[in-house]
Amino acid sequence: MQHAAAPRDAVPGNPPGTAVERLVEVVDLLRRHCPWTAALDHAALLEYLVEETYELYEAVDDVARAEAPEQELLDELRGELGDVLFQVVLHAQLRAEAGSFGFAVVAEGLTDKLVRRNPHVFAADGSLRTATPADGGTGTPPSVDGIVATWRAVKAQERPARTSPFDGIPHHLPALAFAAKTLGRAGDGRAGEGRQEQGSEAELGKELLAVVRRALGAGLDPERALRRAVLDYQRDALDRA
Known part of the structure; x- marks a missing residue:
């Protein structure tokens, strides 16, 4: 059995598991x-989750727009990633x-899902497929x-109860993201009309x-x-279906 490859580049610091x-x-x-932390519950954390997510979005975009990101931008991105991770760990702790x-x-559920949804990379047992472009296979x-x-x-197999292509799209998304996600799920050809224009x-x-x-x-x-x-x-769209 061939297991997943190690990270491509060594990263300073403790192994991820330890951290x-x-x-x-x-x-x-x-x-x-x-x-203060003990008084928090899922509902109280929602506003922080939304705020931290938007701050992470901005930090990612700042790095993406920079041809050669300065260390300050990278530090900001690292910090915002940590803030969102804190939210995830805290919500999981509440359930624990x-x-x-x-x-x-x-983490195990996410890993299993990534393996299951990427059969071009992983075999059913989670091992890396031997013949893939990533490892020089043919x-x-x-x-x-x-x-x-x-x-x-x-x-779709994982969630058979979802019969509409729009099931699972959060209605609380900002309207523009809500629109883009909806058109994407619908496979609406008009979503790509403006690419040349x-x-x-x-x-x-x-x-x-x-x-x-x-x-306005x-x-x-x-x-x-x-x-x-x-x-x-x-x-x-559902009425026409």
Whole structure:
């Protein structure tokens, strides 16, 4: 049996397992000895989760837009990743205290899902397939479309109760993300119509900003308008199905 390859580059510091174990231990100690942390519950943490996620989004985008990210940007990204990880570990700790599951079960579930949904990389037992482009094998590389199709097929098998392509899309997403996710799930060909018409992402951003400006000038709420349009689109699509 061939196991997964080690990380490509050595990273300074303790092995990930050691660092994660210490993090889980610290969170457990905070829950037992810090009155503020001990008072938290899932509901109270939601606003922090949303805030930290947006801060991470901004940090990732700052690094992505920089041709050669300065150390300050990388430090910011590292810190924001840690803040989001803290939220994940804390929510898992709350479930551990309730006797449901702990962080290890969350990590194991994620690992199993990644193996299951990527059969072009992993065998059913979790070992690395021997004939893959990644390890110099002679197998034919799968197409990106094929990989996505397999991912979706396995996901559908995991949740057979979801009969609508829009099931599982959070309605609390920002309206623009809600719209993009909906069109993507619908496989709407119109989602790609503007690729040749739009010169760049920057130009598209200016057009979107102009739409928002017109909405505000007309006394309309662009967020609510788009959200309602997406909900109408979903309803109409299901009616046609």
